[in-house]
Each structure stands twice: as structure tokens, then as C-alpha cells.
Amino acid sequence: MTRFRIRASAKDLVDRLVQVGWWLHSLRWCIGAAIALAVGAGLGQWVDDKNWNFLADPAIEPWCQYTIAAAVVWVILSATKHAWHPDAVVSSKDEQMLLTQLALSARSIADAKGKPIHTRRQFVRGELAIHMVNALSRVYSKVPDVRTIIYEMSTEQDEMWPVQHAGERRPSGKFTLQDKRGEEAIKFVLTDKGAKLEEDVKKNTGGSWSGKGEGYRTYIAAPVVSSSGFHGMITIDAPNPGDLTQHDKRVIDLAANILSVGFSHIKK
Template sequence: MVGDNGDDSSRSIAEALHAGLDWCFNKLAWLPVTLVIVLNGLGGLFAILAGFAPVKDRPVNVAIAVAAVVLAGILSALIERERRHSESVRTREGATAQLAVTEAVLPVLALVGKMASEPSNRRAVPFEKTVSHVLQSKAVLFPGVKDVRMVVYRVEIDGPRKRLVVEDSAGRRRDKPEPFVAGDGGRGDAAFEWLSGGKPKFVPNTAAEYDKAWKGSGRGYRTYISVPILVKDEAFGMLTVDAPTPGDLDETDVPLVEVLAGLLAVGYRLRSR
């Protein structure tokens, strides 16, 4: 048991050091290197002072000088380790982004191109395939997120009434997405007002969402991204991604969702002609 506690303590210290260095690199990138310089300087200073200090004080000065140099060496090693770790993370992130573009975006782009080459009366099938490929891309874009859901909404106009209805969806079938109805005095009006603005909406945690009118059903999700599907001022719908746990989605997911929404907008425009 003593050995286990010692291992746990060592791991805790290592994790704390790693977390501290992560924070330094993210928030205070200058601090670790500066500390190394300061420690080396202190080591040199106390080494010099040891030569001038009384004999009885020399061991203390030498000890301080050695400790400073050793700490500088340890910190330098940790900085190098963190640098290599960061480079490894960036490499993995780059590979993931390349995979997302290759497997998620390029097939959709090819289908939109096929739609453009077809006469208007033969665009329905490639359009359906376009929507299907967009929804299937969730497996590539969010591989580690359990119960993530993507929904394609389209604008449906029936006389004076406007609604955002579900074109298709993928993931978490037990929570059926509901339409947004303009003129309801709540979430429908908020959705259509947002849609005309053309900007994506990312909510990290619905519990902290201050726009009460915008809130959806909230069933099965606590974080979401919504992106308008529009060409210039013409809104065709919206693409949403939602997930059960805050942190499942982040700001880095928004650009690719925007790309897919843009391709869907072109698809809707081609289908409507």
C-alpha cells in the first residue's frame, strides 16, 4: 500500500507539473524560459559570491548556486518535453483536419459539382446524397463524441407562415428534433431573426445560455453549434450539431460546420432553380 501511495503521489506531482507548464505555455509563454535564465543567473551569481564570502558562508552559497543550476536544468528539460508534446499534438491535429477535409468535405463538394452539371429536373437525387454525406461526416468530424447529432433544417413557407423543418438528421434518434415556427413569440422568432443575420452560433453550455428565447428543446444535449444555410440574403435553412456534455464541442469545430453549411446552401440553390 505504501508503494501504491508513493506511485499515486508521483503521478499527481507529474500531472500537476504538466498542467502548470500547459498553463504557462498557453497564458505565459515567456515565463518558463525566463525562469531558466533567472535560475542560471542566480547560480552564477552565488558561485561568484562564494569566492568572496567568508569561509563559513561558502557552503551555503555553493549549495544555492548548485540548486539554482539543477532547477534550471530540470525546468529546461520539462520545457523541451512540453515543446515536443505540443508539436506532437499539432501534428495529430493537422492529420485530423486533413482527414476531415478529405473524408467529410471533398465528397460533398463532388456531389454539389455533379448537381451543377445536371439539368434542373435531375438534381433531386444528388441533392439527397449531398444531405446524406453531410450527415455521415459526423463520424469523421466528431469521432470521440458519444451521442452527437447533426440536423439539417430547411425553410418551409406556407403562405404567411414560415417554419424550419427537419430535412434529415443523424445520431441520437431517441431525441426527435422539433421544427421552429416563425410567429410563435419564442424560439421560432428568435431562430428566424438569427437566421437573417448569417452568423454561426456556438453555445458551450446550454445551462449558461442567456438568450432564453433561443433555447431549443434541450432534450439529450447540453452544447450545440448552429450555422445558417444561406446564399447572400436568401435563407434555405440551418445545419446544427449538438452533443450531451459541455466540452464535447468547441470553437474549432465551427469552421468545418460552416463549410458544410455553405455547400448545402449551394445545393439548395441549385435544387430550387
């Protein structure tokens, strides 16, 4: 009961923060519109008079002060928008939800450690992988047509195939050393340099693996690697440049680290 009340209180707090965010968002736009009108009126007067002498009129002095004060408030609201904007509040809530899901995944891995190898393999490739892709899809549900895929690498390190995925579109297939794209994807895992954000597949000219771009213009990929070996990678694909950012790389990296622990437990 106490846990339920805490969760309910947290939800109420988030809802109130969202409401405050929308109020500040509306206030910022209203102030901006008022400033634009004041500046427009001043420019109109300047066009008529061809000088700025009207600013010395005591009758409009208070309005000049109001405009300056409004401009200061607008600048402050704009500079702090990342903290109070409703989207930022919701994003923070979603990230906390993902962290909770990842913590549950880590606990499930620990619980499965003492079980037979075939049971652990079924758990990692099934329950854990499904839980991971679904958790990421829920967090990024606001991104249209988002897709998450977990790939597993062969023991010979010559191919990777999809283990689980979430999203409307199915994976395009496995990666092999038989083509340049597959070779670059496998090389990406073997070099193990952390998560990679491809901001726009169509603008990639560096010759590195950049996806097929079939309906997806941007993606993040992270290698799933541990001291036990190279296990594969996890990717999240989105249709439009800007749907995924540098901030999201940390999220995918964290998911990859959790998966690496799980896959390390199914190695002989």
C-alpha cells in the same frame, strides 16, 4: 498505386507523430513530478532549518541546476503542447479528412448541376445531406452522443424541418413561428450572421434561441444561405460544455457553405 503509397506514407507519419507526442507527454509529466519532489524536499529542509542557507551547500548545487534546467524544459513543453500533443495531431488528421469529404461533396454538386431539377433535389436532400452529416459525425466521433442535423427552410420562411441527421438521438422536431424557440431559430437563419457556438444551454439567459437542452448542453449552428435565398441551417450538438469550441465553428461554417451551394441549385 502511387496515390495509395502517398496515403500510406501520410498515415505512417501521423502514427509516428502520435508516438512522439505520447513520449513528450510522458516526459512532461515525469519532469513535473521530479520538480515537485525537488521543491518538496527543499520546503522540508526549510521547515527543519527555518532558513534557506542549505542552498549554499556545494553538494546540492548541481541538483539546483538540474531542477532549474528541468523547469525550463517543462515550461517549453507546456507552452508548445498544442503542437505536439497526441490529441492535437489526431485532431489535425480528422480535420484533413473532413476537408477531403467536403471537397468530394463540392465536386458532386458540380456534377449534378446539369441534371433535371427533381434529380438535383433528390441528390441535395438525400446523398449530399447524408454524406455531410456522416462526415461530421466521423470527425467528431470522440465526442460521446454527438448529433448532426441539417434543416431545410420553407419557401414562406415560416418553418424549418430536419432533412437528414446522424447520431443516436433523433431530432426533436421542426421549428415554426408558432413558438418562441422556433421564431428565434428562424430569425437566426434570416439574419445570416455566421456560425454560432452556444457553450452551455443551461447558462443562456439572453432570450435568444438556445435549443431545448434535452441531453445536449452545447451546440454549434450555422445558417445555410446563398444569393438564391435562405435555405436552412446545420447544427452539431454535444452533451457536455467544452465538447465544442470556437475552432469547431470554422468547420461547421465550411459545411454550411458547401450545403448552400447545393441548395441554391434546387431553387426554381
